[in-house]
């Protein structure tokens with residue numbers, strides 16, 4: 001761990017020197033400033049963990065106003081850095097004022113070294129705990145177990161590609177229809193990445209209002225704007241040493257895209273209300289079901305931002321394209337739901353499996369998971385039946401399940417004949433065929449002619 005850095009702010013060189021001696025002797029790194037002005041410059045350019053602050057800077061002044069002004073500034077500019085006020089031994093009133101303005105503690109001059117070290121250590125521990133606590137509170141998403149299921153050849157290929165790059169810190173964009181599992185895949189990428197022990201922070205970009213964007217992403221300090229009643233840690237900071245997942249990235253308002261681009265390009269950002277520049281340290285994964293080609297052509301999405309996000313782009317196939325995953329996923333969801341509702345293990349009957357395979361899954365895996373959960377809850381059978389699935393057959397009949405062209409042709413001819421009371425000319429017209437080509441096809445399927 002790097003040593004904590006203490007900034008000693010005092011106009012008297014002898015005080016700075018004696019503080020430096022004792023602090024450096026005890027393993028701290030020390031920076032010195034002879035005025036609040038110089039201290040501000042140092043804070044804006046260097047990483048400071050604690051400030052030891054003299055309250056008076058002009059000869060013969062004891063009001064402490066300069067120190068108090070500095071504390072007000074600090075609360076806004078870098079409220080996360082603790083300050084310890086140095087006061088004359090008799091000036092309790094000033095110590096109280098300093099603490100009201102955000103100083104964590106105070107020490108009377110001349111100090112006892114042991115006492116000084118104790119206060120500093122206490123303040124550093126307290127600040128570390130505060131930040132940790134805030135991070136935990138803001139990590140609203142409960143951790144989920146990541147049972148990621150795949151079997152189909154197209155998913156096997158995708159997963160092999162993902163695994164080959166997951167250990168790098170390359171930026172990944174996941175595209176695909178709603179409910180195909182982009183968010184789940186982002187979590188999976190995190191779990192097999194080299195930052196797996198760090199946090200996984202997911203942000204739904206479509207749910208952040210335009211005026212709160214910066215505060216959400218970069219954080220704000222108390223008083224940065226009217227409603228900023230306390231410090232807030234931004235998502236970039238929360239995701240430090242881990243993965244930041246930006247879901248629905250295409251929904252980010254144009255006005256905010258430049259701000260995100262700047263961070264991605266420079267790796268730097270500022271907490272709202274602070275002028276201190278922060279460095280990002282995250283692995284970025286984003287996802288969208290948007291059509292970036294169209295969005296860029298319509299000037300709704302910046303092309304330069306798109307190229308920053310899609311260093312590697314993976315399209316997650318829809319469930320229709322990965323029929324071999326349907327039963328494996330359905331069984332996984334049945335087991336998960338049975339465990340959740342403490343029901344005995346349930347199999348899926350052959351007929352029900354066939355119905356699942358024939359359905360067209362407009363809502364993809366999300367629809368499958370809801371459907372299986374509902375079936376587990378409501379079934380009275382020992383094995384799930386087609387009737388337990390409540391498939392939306394009205395929509396299903398208007399879309400075709402996967403089958404060979406010959407099977408589809410046979411099915412359509414059968415349907416056309418059925419709705420036209422076996423009148424061949426009318427059925428041919430319905431299918432856009434001439435009567436003779438209809439007869440030619442019927443020769444292939446003699447059983448349909450009865």
Ligand SMILES: Nc1ncnc2c1ncn2[C@@H]1O[C@H](COP(=O)(O)OP(=O)(O)OP(=O)(O)O)[C@@H](O)[C@H]1O
Nearest residue numbers: 147148149177178179180181182183184365366369
């Ligand atoms: N391969 C998988 N194995 C197991 N469960 C999955 C898999 N893929 C997705 N799921 C589950 O399906 C549901 C939908 O997945 P997810 O939210 O990741 O989709 P999405 O593509 O991000 O959706 P949207 O575009 O609407 O945000 C979730 O409950 C998720 O846990």
